[in-house]
Amino acid sequence: MKFIHAADLHIDSPLLGLNAYEGAPAERIRGATRAALIALVDLALAERVDLVALAGDIYDGNWQDFKTGLFFREQMVRLARAGVRVFIAKGNHDAESVITKALPGVAGVHIFSSRKAECIELPEIGVAVHGRSFPEKAVVEDLLPGYSAPVPGRFNLGILHTSLAGNIEHPTYAPTTAAALCAKGYDYFALGHIHKREIVRESSPRIVYAGNLQGRHARETGSKGCELVVVEEGRIVSAEHVSLDVVRWHQIVLDATGVQTLEALASRFAQAAQAHADGARERLHAVRLLIEGESELAQREAEQPGTLAAAIQAATQELDGIEVWIEKVKIDLRSPIDRASAAERPDAVGDVIRLVDELQADEARLKAWMGEQLREMKNLPFGLLDADPAALDAEALRAALAEAESTLLAHLHSASQQGAGA
Ligand SMILES: [Mn+2]
Structure with missing residues (x-):
C-alpha cells in the first residue's frame, strides 16, 4: 500500500503586493499553488498510490468564484478515475463555515464530517482512515479524543489539522500534544497547519507535518511538497518528502565584505544563487536578498541609490541554466570605517x-581645490577627465570628492588592518 500525505495547499492564495514588483513573473507565481496540485496528482498517478490524505487548508479562504473549486475538483476527478481514494480533513482556512459555495461531490473523495470524527475502513488495502474537519475557523478544543480507537489488524491513518501545544509560534488551532497522538495507537498521523515540514516523530506512530505544497511568499522558503509513504504488511517501509513546488522562495544573505566592484558583487551573487538552486534547476527561484558587511559599495549605493539592486538584477541576466526573480534587495552595508570617530x-x-569635511563645507574652496587636483590627476572617477574643471558644478564635485574619500579610506583602512595582522 502506498499513500501520499499533503496539507496546506492554499489554492489561489492571493499574493499581495506582487504587482508592485517590476518584472515580476506574476502569472507564474499566482498560478503556482495550482501547478503544485497538478504536480501532486501527476505524482499520485505515476506512483500508483492507493490513497491521498489532505490535512486541511486546501483553500486559503472562501472562493472568490467557482473557478477555484472547479479547478480543485477537476484534479480530484483525475485521481478518482485512476481509482485513488482521497480523504480530506478541513482546516481553519477552509473550515465548513468559511467556504460558502458548494459543488457536486466526487465519488471516491471523502471529506470528513465537521460534527464528529469518522473512521473509514478500506479492507482491500488494509487501512482505516480517521479524520475530522474544522467546523469553524477557530477550534479551541482538542479534536483527538473524539477520534475512534485504532482498528485492529489495519494500518491506522489519522488525519488532523492541528497546532501541537507548546508551539507558541502559532495560535492554537485544535491543539493536541505529540504524547496524546502517540497514545492513540495509530500508525501514522498526517498533520496540517504548520507550513514548514516537520517530522514530529519518526515512527510508532510516525507523526509528520507535510508543510505546504507551494511556498507563497519570501517567508516560506525552501523545498515544498508532500510525503510519499510505502506500507508493507502494516508497517512503514519507506517515507520521503517529494518536492512539488514550481516556484521556490529563498532568502539569501550575501556578505559583501571586501567586495569592491559591481562585477564582483554580481559574481558573488551568481555563486550564491547557483548554490541555492542546486537540485531544483528547472524551477523558478524567487529571491529576497540581504547584502551586508563592510564594503566601499556602501558609498556607491549612498551616492546613487538603487545601484546595488540593479547590479543584482543585472546578474540574473547572465545566470546559467537557472531562472531567478529578485523579489527584494535589502541593504545593510557599512562603510569600511566609522567616519565620525576616524575624523578624530x-x-x-x-x-x-x-x-x-572642510572642502564640503566651503563651496569656493571646494571648487578651487578640486580644480587644482583635477588638472593634475590622471585617473579620475566618473570620466571627469574629459570635463573642464571650471564647468563642473558643486554637486558633481562633492560626489567626486566623496567617492575619492571612500576609495582612499578603504585603501588606508585595509592597509592599516594588514599592518595590524588582521
Ligand atoms: Mn495553512
Whole structure:
C-alpha cells in the first residue's frame, strides 16, 4: 500500500503586493499553488498510490468564484478515475463555515464530517482512515479524543489539522500534544497547519507535518511538497518528502565584505544563487536578498541609490541554466570605517576626513581645490577627465570628492588592518 500525505495547499492564495514588483513573473507565481496540485496528482498517478490524505487548508479562504473549486475538483476527478481514494480533513482556512459555495461531490473523495470524527475502513488495502474537519475557523478544543480507537489488524491513518501545544509560534488551532497522538495507537498521523515540514516523530506512530505544497511568499522558503509513504504488511517501509513546488522562495544573505566592484558583487551573487538552486534547476527561484558587511559599495549605493539592486538584477541576466526573480534587495552595508570617530584620528585617515569635511563645507574652496587636483590627476572617477574643471558644478564635485574619500579610506583602512595582522 502506498499513500501520499499533503496539507496546506492554499489554492489561489492571493499574493499581495506582487504587482508592485517590476518584472515580476506574476502569472507564474499566482498560478503556482495550482501547478503544485497538478504536480501532486501527476505524482499520485505515476506512483500508483492507493490513497491521498489532505490535512486541511486546501483553500486559503472562501472562493472568490467557482473557478477555484472547479479547478480543485477537476484534479480530484483525475485521481478518482485512476481509482485513488482521497480523504480530506478541513482546516481553519477552509473550515465548513468559511467556504460558502458548494459543488457536486466526487465519488471516491471523502471529506470528513465537521460534527464528529469518522473512521473509514478500506479492507482491500488494509487501512482505516480517521479524520475530522474544522467546523469553524477557530477550534479551541482538542479534536483527538473524539477520534475512534485504532482498528485492529489495519494500518491506522489519522488525519488532523492541528497546532501541537507548546508551539507558541502559532495560535492554537485544535491543539493536541505529540504524547496524546502517540497514545492513540495509530500508525501514522498526517498533520496540517504548520507550513514548514516537520517530522514530529519518526515512527510508532510516525507523526509528520507535510508543510505546504507551494511556498507563497519570501517567508516560506525552501523545498515544498508532500510525503510519499510505502506500507508493507502494516508497517512503514519507506517515507520521503517529494518536492512539488514550481516556484521556490529563498532568502539569501550575501556578505559583501571586501567586495569592491559591481562585477564582483554580481559574481558573488551568481555563486550564491547557483548554490541555492542546486537540485531544483528547472524551477523558478524567487529571491529576497540581504547584502551586508563592510564594503566601499556602501558609498556607491549612498551616492546613487538603487545601484546595488540593479547590479543584482543585472546578474540574473547572465545566470546559467537557472531562472531567478529578485523579489527584494535589502541593504545593510557599512562603510569600511566609522567616519565620525576616524575624523578624530591623528593619522593620515584623520587628515583625509578633516580635509574633505572642510572642502564640503566651503563651496569656493571646494571648487578651487578640486580644480587644482583635477588638472593634475590622471585617473579620475566618473570620466571627469574629459570635463573642464571650471564647468563642473558643486554637486558633481562633492560626489567626486566623496567617492575619492571612500576609495582612499578603504585603501588606508585595509592597509592599516594588514599592518595590524588582521
Ligand atoms: Mn495553512
